[in-house]
Amino acid sequence: MTKSAAIEKDLDAGKDSVASDVKKRAAKTVEKGVDAAQETFEQVAFQAELATEQASEELRKVAETGTKFVRENPGTAIVGALGVGILLGLALRGRD
Template structure:
């Protein structure tokens, strides 16, 4: 091989290796960013579930207190809801 041919071949090899390293670095950064995004999403989901759980417990407690204070109204409401649900289901089936 001539001197200039060897130089060109070495330049191509080092350029390819630099491109491979840059690609590897980019891939690593993308993977790291994706992992951080997934972790943040998981934290948001956990916080939402914890909040929802607390709200459902509060709602259930308030419902129980309402039924204890107003048993007649609770029975009438349940009866009315049952009748409406029954009428709605009868017309569909």
């Protein structure tokens, strides 16, 4: 083998080594990105679960308060419901 052929062979081997290193670095970068995305997704899912639980608890409290009010003040509740119904009817009726 001539000296120039040996040099070309070494250069080709070096190219393969560089390409292999670049490929390994790219794979590590992609893996880190996937891990970061998965961690972010898990955090968002946890926060959404907490928000859902808080909203559910608040709705339960409002329902309990409403039920308690109606039981203690049935006449006021009926008059209030009638008033709201009339206002909604007036607001939603068609213009003649």
